[in-house]
Structure formats: structure tokens, C-alpha cells
Amino acid sequence: MWKPYxxxxxxxxxxxxxxxxxxxxxxxxxxxxxxxxxxxxxxxFDVNRSTIQLALDELKADGLxxxxxxxxxxxxxxSWNMLLDRAQPNxxxxxxxxxxxxxxxxxxxxxxxxxLDDIIRLGTGELSPELLPTKQIELSLxxxxxxxxxxxxxxxxxxxxxxxxxxxxxxxxxxxTTPENILIVSGALQALQLIAMGLLEEGSIIFQEYPSYxxxxxxxxxxxxxxxxxxxxxxxxxxxxKLKGKRQSLFYCVPTLHNPTGDNWSLDERIGLYNVCKELQxxxxxxxxxxxxxxxxxxxxxxxxxxxxxxxYIGSVSKTLSPGLRIGWVVAPTPVIERLADIKMQTxxxxxxxxxxxxxxxxxxxxxxxxxxxxxEQLKRxxxxxxxxxxxxxxxxxxxxKSEGGFYIWLRFHEPIVNKALFLNLLKQNVLINPGYxxxxxxxxxIRLSYAYASIEELNRGLNVLLDLLTEIx
Amino acid sequence: MWKPYxxxxxxxxxxxxxxxxxxxxxxxxxxxxxxxxxxxxxxxFDVNRSTIQLALDELKADGLxxxxxxxxxxxxxxSWNMLLDRAQPNxxxxxxxxxxxxxxxxxxxxxxxxxLDDIIRLGTGELSPELLPTKQIELSLxxxxxxxxxxxxxxxxxxxxxxxxxxxxxxxxxxxTTPENILIVSGALQALQLIAMGLLEEGSIIFQEYPSYxxxxxxxxxxxxxxxxxxxxxxxxxxxxKLKGKRQSLFYCVPTLHNPTGDNWSLDERIGLYNVCKELQxxxxxxxxxxxxxxxxxxxxxxxxxxxxxxxYIGSVSKTLSPGLRIGWVVAPTPVIERLADIKMQTxxxxxxxxxxxxxxxxxxxxxxxxxxxxxEQLKRxxxxxxxxxxxxxxxxxxxxKSEGGFYIWLRFHEPIVNKALFLNLLKQNVLINPGYxxxxxxxxxIRLSYAYASIEELNRGLNVLLDLLTEIx
Numbered sequence: 001m002w003k004p005y006x007x008x009x010x011x012x013x014x015x016x017x018x019x020x021x022x023x024x025x026x027x028x029x030x031x032x033x034x035x036x037x038x039x040x041x042x043x044x045f046d047v048n049r050s051t052i053q054l055a056l057d058e059l060k061a062d063g064l065x066x067x068x069x070x071x072x073x074x075x076x077x078x079s080w081n082m083l084l085d086r087a088q089p090n091x092x093x094x095x096x097x098x099x100x101x102x103x104x105x106x107x108x109x110x111x112x113x114x115x116l117d118d119i120i121r122l123g124t125g126e127l128s129p130e131l132l133p134t135k136q137i138e139l140s141l142x143x144x145x146x147x148x149x150x151x152x153x154x155x156x157x158x159x160x161x162x163x164x165x166x167x168x169x170x171x172x173x174x175x176x177t178t179p180e181n182i183l184i185v186s187g188a189l190q191a192l193q194l195i196a197m198g199l200l201e202e203g204s205i206i207f208q209e210y211p212s213y214x215x216x217x218x219x220x221x222x223x224x225x226x227x228x229x230x231x232x233x234x235x236x237x238x239x240x241x242k243l244k245g246k247r248q249s250l251f252y253c254v255p256t257l258h259n260p261t262g263d264n265w266s267l268d269e270r271i272g273l274y275n276v277c278k279e280l281q282x283x284x285x286x287x288x289x290x291x292x293x294x295x296x297x298x299x300x301x302x303x304x305x306x307x308x309x310x311x312x313y314i315g316s317v318s319k320t321l322s323p324g325l326r327i328g329w330v331v332a333p334t335p336v337i338e339r340l341a342d343i344k345m346q347t348x349x350x351x352x353x354x355x356x357x358x359x360x361x362x363x364x365x366x367x368x369x370x371x372x373x374x375x376x377e378q379l380k381r382x383x384x385x386x387x388x389x390x391x392x393x394x395x396x397x398x399x400x401x402k403s404e405g406g407f408y409i410w411l412r413f414h415e416p417i418v419n420k421a422l423f424l425n426l427l428k429q430n431v432l433i434n435p436g437y438x439x440x441x442x443x444x445x446x447i448r449l450s451y452a453y454a455s456i457e458e459l460n461r462g463l464n465v466l467l468d469l470l471t472e473i474x
Numbered sequence: 475m476w477k478p479y480x481x482x483x484x485x486x487x488x489x490x491x492x493x494x495x496x497x498x499x500x501x502x503x504x505x506x507x508x509x510x511x512x513x514x515x516x517x518x519f520d521v522n523r524s525t526i527q528l529a530l531d532e533l534k535a536d537g538l539x540x541x542x543x544x545x546x547x548x549x550x551x552x553s554w555n556m557l558l559d560r561a562q563p564n565x566x567x568x569x570x571x572x573x574x575x576x577x578x579x580x581x582x583x584x585x586x587x588x589x590l591d592d593i594i595r596l597g598t599g600e601l602s603p604e605l606l607p608t609k610q611i612e613l614s615l616x617x618x619x620x621x622x623x624x625x626x627x628x629x630x631x632x633x634x635x636x637x638x639x640x641x642x643x644x645x646x647x648x649x650x651t652t653p654e655n656i657l658i659v660s661g662a663l664q665a666l667q668l669i670a671m672g673l674l675e676e677g678s679i680i681f682q683e684y685p686s687y688x689x690x691x692x693x694x695x696x697x698x699x700x701x702x703x704x705x706x707x708x709x710x711x712x713x714x715x716k717l718k719g720k721r722q723s724l725f726y727c728v729p730t731l732h733n734p735t736g737d738n739w740s741l742d743e744r745i746g747l748y749n750v751c752k753e754l755q756x757x758x759x760x761x762x763x764x765x766x767x768x769x770x771x772x773x774x775x776x777x778x779x780x781x782x783x784x785x786x787y788i789g790s791v792s793k794t795l796s797p798g799l800r801i802g803w804v805v806a807p808t809p810v811i812e813r814l815a816d817i818k819m820q821t822x823x824x825x826x827x828x829x830x831x832x833x834x835x836x837x838x839x840x841x842x843x844x845x846x847x848x849x850x851e852q853l854k855r856x857x858x859x860x861x862x863x864x865x866x867x868x869x870x871x872x873x874x875x876k877s878e879g880g881f882y883i884w885l886r887f888h889e890p891i892v893n894k895a896l897f898l899n900l901l902k903q904n905v906l907i908n909p910g911y912x913x914x915x916x917x918x919x920x921i922r923l924s925y926a927y928a929s930i931e932e933l934n935r936g937l938n939v940l941l942d943l944l945t946e947i948x
Binding site: 061063111115126127129130132134135137138141142144145146147148149150151152153154155156186187189190193217219222318322323324325326333334335336338345346347348349350351352353354355358 | 535537585589600601603604606608609611612615616618619620621622623624625626627628629630660661663664667691693696792796797798799800807808809810812819820821822823824825826827828829832
């Protein structure tokens with residue numbers, strides 16, 4: 001008789017969920033089957049009833065099981081559930097099979113708990129509600145005038161007006177472009193999705209640094225692409241030469257305020273990557289959504305080195321103005337933009353015309369620049385606050401680099417203690433962290449600490465809960 | 475030596491484009507190859523130089539060829555183009571191989587020419603700029619108050635406030651539901667995309683009526699699903715029984731103001747479909763985006779017949795308030811909603827918070843209902859205007875049913891004259907139609923006439939150009 005294995009990398013209840021899913025999947029337990037009672041299952045598996053409860057709840061939430069009052073738990077039966085059972089879209093299979101399971105489960109838990117109100121979010125990569133210029137946006141709505149053509153179905157590349165304004169805006173970043181080379185997207189993540197769908201085939205290689213943000217959102221993994229992580233060091237050029245092979249490939253990078261580490265690539269590193277990628281004909285995706293949050297002036301974007309269209313550049317207002325706008329942009333050669341625009345039209349017929357109007361207004365009126373100055377000040381103050389706590393309380397057990405801007409401190413513990421148990425124990429105390437292993441499976445040393453989301457008081461409280469827990473463990 | 479075939483279903487220039495693509499694809503013409511001159515190609519293929527020009531222009535727009543001033547046309551070479559050449563994402567392959575080519579090409583032309591300003595659009599399924607309540611929306615922006623939480627990243631199912639308001643709104647349509655059973659989407663097309671990705675597998679069967687709107691947007695076809703068209707007649711039940719087999723399947727329908735025919739299903743037909751689908755466990759997608767545009771009161775939605783979650787219901791404000799909002803909704807059982815919400819979060823992190831606020835305000839303030847009353851009046855007047863022209867000028871050659879609401883008149887010509895040549899000849903005179911064959915490949919009798927988009931004056935002029943051309947032909 002099967003029993004959960006105590007030393008698995010999966011928790012007990014995850015093993016039970018898997019076991020029951022297998023029973024249903026293989027038809028051992030067909031639709032309508034009544035399950036053994038919780039007590040029977042607890043005895044059979046030699047676990048607590050609460051663990052059984054947790055597993056059954058998860059399966060019910062997935063629609064695989066249903067309770068009938070007074071008569072027990074059954075394998076659920078309705079038309080949709082049959083679809084839900086059987087439908088295994090490619091992307092889902094890819095994720096579930098390719099991503100390390102506890103990693104994937106942690107990300108699901110983070111997404112879930114971020115919705116709850118009484119959680120202290122120490123890792124959230126988002127501006128705190130108090131940092132959003134909510135009242136100013138509300139006021140600015142009064143000054144927006146609409147044209148009927150603008151609120152019909154969008155042209156495939158997005159509002160012409162906004163793309164014109166973006167050309168001016170990008171000039172300040174050193175990027176010379178035209179409206180024809182810009183695609184408006186619903187945030188940077190959508191840009192990555194469109195690239196995965198429109199430019200790559202299954203098995204294509206995506207090079208990335210490790211740790212990498214991509215491991216926590218997997219737009220490429222879910223489309224069946226192979227991720228290869230490389231370090232940004234003296235051997236990078238040789239490694240790319242060796243690894244590239246005949247497969248099509250792309251290099252994804254966040255050279256300015258890297259997510260999750262907060263690192264900034266040096267000018268030499270930027271030029272070096274550009275040169276080797278040009279030589280090997282590896283297109284570059286430069287994700288530049290954080291550059292306006294640098295406390296000092298940023299180094300030039302890689303996109304500024306070139307005219308040949310080697311670099312696809314991504315920007316967004318989600319990190320600076322409001323994620324709720326869902327507005328980002330891609331700058332690339334025209335054929336690439338047209339391909340991506342074509343797919344976007346087939347996906348959602350364009351981004352919200354109203355969001356595009358608001359962004360156009362904020363950029364052209366100068367409100368945006370004014371807001372950025374204040375925002376950087378506030379983030380700087382928050383960074384200093386957290387660094388002060390770290391300095392006083394975490395110095396013995398961890399190290400970190402002073403933040404140069406953005407949202408994050410990549411806190412490194414001397415001991416490999418940042419595992420799933422720590423994550424779950426903190427969750428029990430209503431503290432949510434982004435552990436390093438969601439950005440690099442083998443990393444048990446880091447936490448991505450965000451000083452941008454939680455309130456000052458919550459940051460203090462959350463870090464103390466973390467410290468207490470670590471003191472208990474060690 | 476290859477020459478284009480005069481009697482192919484493809485035009486001459488399409489055949490030449492295909493032939494050159496094959497040369498490049500097979501590596502006969504590798505990157506950097508100089509093409510023969512236009513004159514040489516014209517002689518070789520025995521066609522006009524203008525036809526060669528057209529083919530080369532299309533290939534340049536696709537990024538496969540490039541002109542170098544003074545030295546000729548070359549097979550293009552840059553990193554992105556190599557990706558563009560080789561990347562054949564599944565969905566694209568599916569479309570290009572499965573959809574009848576002239577059909578697909580016509581749709582591409584429609585999308586392209588709809589962007590131009592001096593085109594008379596006789597088929598566009600969109601409210602005319604003059605029917606959009608642009609000024610009222612602009613004014614309403616002044617009354618909207620924002621909360622910081624609402625303009626951060628959205629919860630997976632969309633704004634709680636809007637979902638609450640939608641429950642009230644749906645009650646008027648006879649649908650009782652809860653916020654947990656609603657997902658906010660960026661328009662109805664995104665709902666279909668999410669269903670294709672999240673609930674179905676390649677080879678699943680989608681039943682639809684013919685003609686069908688789905689043939690012109692192909693969200694399911696592009697995901698590898700099989701479309702089966704059935705007629706809504708006495709044999710429907712028997713046919714579904716026979717065709718269903720063991721594959722998973724769905725029935726997609728637009729029972730109220732069907733697109734493209736404008737038909738309304740009778741109450742018996744609605745109940746009949748519901749009963750057979752329930753018996754055969756075929757979930758139903760009810761696309762109800764047009765019901766508020768009926769000139770008389772609508773019949774109950776199929777969704778109102780049931781409590782078991784057999785029907786997935788789709789609504790939107792794109793046809794009534796503004797397509798630029800990109801806001802629609804899905805009503806379905808919770809596990810289905812959660813699955814779709816999960817995929818939506820991985821696609822675009824939710825719909826625009828600002829668009830959601832605007833829709834919430836319009837629904838809750840009563841502005842929306844007032845606007846609908848005026849809108850129906852204006853559409854009725856436009857329908858009467860077009861029907862009057864038809865009555866006076868098209869009676870001998872075509873037949874139609876008096877419009878009961880919405881945007882469309884499904885104009886049937888006695889002779890099978892609505893072919894691609896007619897479409898292209900009209901385009902030469904700046905008149906764009908939606909021919910029946912994009913909704914049903916074998917249909918050469920119909921045009922989907924829309925009285926909603928073009929101005930009254932353009933409707934008149936466009937119909938006269940059409941009539942003149944038909945008189946020339948026959």
C-alpha cells in the first residue's frame with residue numbers, strides 16, 4: 001500500500017494530491033466514485049487528518065472532487081470538469097513538467113497570498129499604494145480630451161499619438177526611433193509572450209543571467225523554449241560561442257537594476273554583450289523597465305549602441321506610474337513589430353485606449369517627470385530605512401549591497417537556510433517573502449527583499465518576524 | 475521552368491510570392507542572394523512587371539527581401555529576419571494550413587484596409603465614431619474617483635467592484651450569479667482565446683452554426699481545434715449525437731443577433747440546443763455581445779435555463795459603449811473561471827484598471843442604459859436607410875431580411891457573384907466589403923452589410939459603387 005515518503009522534496013500533502021490525481025487520471029477512480037473517509041485515508045497514509053483535509057481542499061478547488069453534504073467526497077462530474085481534467089494545453093504541461101515543483105508551488109502560493117489583505121509582503125515587486133500618484137491621476141482625468149477615432153478598435157501597433165510621444169520620451173534614453181518601430185503592449189510580460197509566440201519555435205534557446213526573473217513568470221518556458229543560464233563574467237563570450245549551436249536563440253537581459261539582484265551592468269559589460277551577440281547573430285531582449293528608478297543617472301541602454309536592429313527594447317509604466325494601466329512598449333525593427341502586432345491583434349485587439357490616453361497625457365504634460373523625481377526620493381528613503389534595520393540586526397547572518405535604486409535588496413544569508421520550509425513558516429505568521437529559489441532553483445541563500453511595497457511599519461515588523469524565526473532555527 | 479498557373483484559386487502574384495518563399499525556405503536562395511531583375515522575372519513568368527512589383531513588395535514587407543539602392547533586391551539578412559523565417563509557431567502553421575487561403579488573405583486585406591482613412595467600410599462590425607458617446611465618456615472621467623488599491627496589479631479575476639456591479643447588470647438579463655463566477659477579460663475575443671488555451675486540447679471539436687463569425691477570427695482553429703459547422707434545423711440533435719464521438723467538444727453559438735446573419739434563435743431552438751448539449755455533456759459557449767442592440771426585447775439567454783454550469787456566457791461593452799475600453803466578461807462555474815483567470819494572469823496580468831473603473835461607473839450611474847436607448851434609435855434609423863436603398867436598387871438581384879437590431883444585414887445575391895475578384899475590384903474603388911466566404915468558405919452569395927460604421931453618405935455612395943460594378947459584370 002502506497003504511503004507518502006517523508007524525505008521527498010515534495011511536502012506530504014503535495015504527494016497525496018499527486019497520488020489522488022493519478023488515481024483519477026488513470027481511471028482507477030472514475031467520475032462519481034466515492035472516496036474513502038478522511039479518517040480511513042489518514043490511517044492508510046499514516047498522516048494527520050488535517051493533512052488529508054488540505055489535500056482534499058486543493059483537489060476540490062481544482063474541481064476534481066466535490067463534497068455532497070451528508071454523503072462524503074466524490075470524484076466530480078460535470079461537463080466542464082471533464083474538460084478541465086483532460087485538457088492539458090501544451091504550455092501547462094511544459095510548465096508543470098519543466099519547472100522544479102516546489103518552485104512552481106511557491107510561486108502559486110505567492111500569487112494567492114498577495115491577494116489577501118492582512119499579509120506583510122516583503123518581496124512584492126510593485127509600488128506601494130501610498131507611492132502611486134492616485135490623486136494626481138484622478139485629477140489628470142479631468143484634463144483628458146477624447147477623440148472618437150481613438151476609442152474605437154485600435155490600430156495594430158497602438159495609438160499613433162502615444163507612439164509619437166514615446167519617440168520623444170525614448171530620445172531622452174538615447175534611443176532614436178520612429179512610431180513604425182514601436183508596438184504598444186499591455187505590460188512588459190505581454191511583450192515577452194508575444195515574442196515567444198511570434199519569433200521562436202519549441203526548443204529555441206533563451207540565454208539569461210542567473211538568477212533570473214524569467215524563472216518566476218516563465219513566458220518562454222511555457223511555450224516550450226529551453227532556458228540556459230549563464231554568469232556575466234569574463235567567460236561569457238566563450239560560453240555563448242560554445243552553447244549557441246545551430247538552434248535559434250535569444251539573449252534576455254535586465255542590465256539596469258536587474259530583477260531580482262538590483263545589479264547594474266558596467267558599460268564594458270554592456271558593450272561586450274552587444275558585440276558577442278552581434279557576432280553570433282543572437283538577438284538581444286533588453287528589459288529596461290526599472291531604469292527611471294535609479295538613484296543616480298543610468299548608464300546607456302544597450303539599444304543605444306546600434307542601428308542594425310539587433311536589440312529588442314522593452315519599457316513600461318507599471319513600475320513607475322501604475323500597473324493598473326497595463327501599458328508597456330516594444331522597440332524593434334519593423335518586420336518584428338509587424339509580426340508581434342499581428343499576434344497581439346489576434347490575442348486581444350489592442351490595449352485599452354483609455355490607458356493609452358492617460359500615459360500620453362502624463363508623458364506630454366511633464367507630470368510624469370515630476371512624479372519620478374518624488375518617487376525616487378521616497379524609494380531612497382525606504383531603502384535607507386531597510387538598510388538601517390539590516391545593518392543593526394542582520395549583519396551577523398547575512399550580507400547585501402547598498403541599493404542603487406529600484407525596489408530590491410538581494411539579501412544573502414551565509415547559511416543555505418532559505419528553503420520552502422522557511423517560506424511556509426513565515427506564511428504561517430502572515431509574512432510573505434520571495435525566496436531566491438524561485439529565480440534560481442538551486443539557490444537557498446537569498447531573499448529578494450522589496451522595500452517598495454509594504455508600509456514602513458510593516459517592513460519593520462516583517463523583518464523582525466523573519467529574524468525571530470531564523471534565531472529559532474539556528 | 476515554373477510559371478504561374480492561370481486557373482489557380484490563388485491570384486498570379488500570390489503564386490509568385492509562394493514560389494519565391496519556397497526558394498528561400500529550401501535554401502535555393504540563401505541569405506544575401508541577389509534576385510533577378512524585375513524585368514527578368516516578368517519575362518520568366520510571362521506576367522506584367524507590376525505583378526512582380528506587387529509580389530516583391532509583399533515579401534519586403536514580410537522582411538524576407540530588402541532593396542539596396544542602386545544594386546537590386548536581395549534576400550534579407552539580419553538576426554531577426556532569421557527568426558522570422560524559421561519561427562513557425564504552431565498557431566500560425568495551423569491557420570495557414572487549415573484555413574482556405576483566399577479566405578485568409580481576404581481577412582488580412584480587410585484588417586489592413588480598415589486602417590486607412592479614405593476607405594468606405596460597408597462591412598465593419600463596429601460602431602461609427604459618430605455613434606460612440608465620446609463626449610459623455612470624457613465628461614464622466616471627471617466624476618471617477620480612484621483608489622490606490624484599484625490601480626495596482628489586478629486580482630486574477632478583475633476588479634471586485636466591477637464584478638459586483640456586473641451581478642446586478644446580469645440580473646436584468648435573467649442571469650443570477652456571484653462575483654466568484656465572473657472573469658473580466660479584454661474583450662470577447664480574449665475570452666475565446668483563454669477557453670482555447672485553458673479548456674481544450676488539440677483536436678477537440680468546436681461545433682458552430684454556419685456561416686460563423688469564428689471563421690473570420692479563428693481563435694480555436696489557431697490552437698489546433700477542429701471546427702464542425704452544423705445547421706440549426708430539425709436534425710441538429712441527431713447530428714450532434716452522431717458527430718460527437720469520444721472527442722471533447724464545445725458548442726459555440728450566438729443565439730441573439732447572430733454574427734454575420736443577424737438571426738435570432740426562437741425560444742424552442744434555444745431550449746432544444748440546451749437539452750441536447752446537456753444530455754451529451756457538450757458545454758455551450760453563449761456569445762451574447764449584441765443582445766442590447768435588439769430593436770425589440772430579446773428572448774432569454776440560454777444561460778438562464780440552467781443552474782448546473784453547462785453554459786459559459788460571454789458579454790462585452792465593445793459593441794455598445796466603446797471597443798477602446800477592451801472590457802468583456804465571462805460567466806462560468808468557479809473551477810472554469812479560476813483556470814481561465816490563471817491563464818489570463820500569465821498572459822497580461824489583468825485588464826486595464828482604468829477601463830474597468832469607467833465601465834463600473836457607466837453601469838452603476840445609469841449612463842449606460844440611457845445611452846443604449848439612444849443608440850438603438852440611431853441604429854434603427856440607419857438600418858431603415860440602408861433597407862430603403864436595397865428596396866429601391868437591389869430588389870432584382872438580391873434578397874434580405876429586415877434587420878431586427880445590431881449592426882448587420884445578411885444580403886443574399888441570387889447569383890454566386892461574391893468572389894474574391896469582386897472583393898478586390900471594390901477595393902480598387904475604395905470600397906471594403908465583408909464577403910460571405912470569410913464566414914463560410916463555400917458561400918459566394920452573401921455580403922455582411924453593416925449599417926453601423928460608415929456614415930449615411932458613405933453607405934449611400936458605397937452601395938452605389940457596388941451596384942455599378944455588379945451591373946458591369948452581369
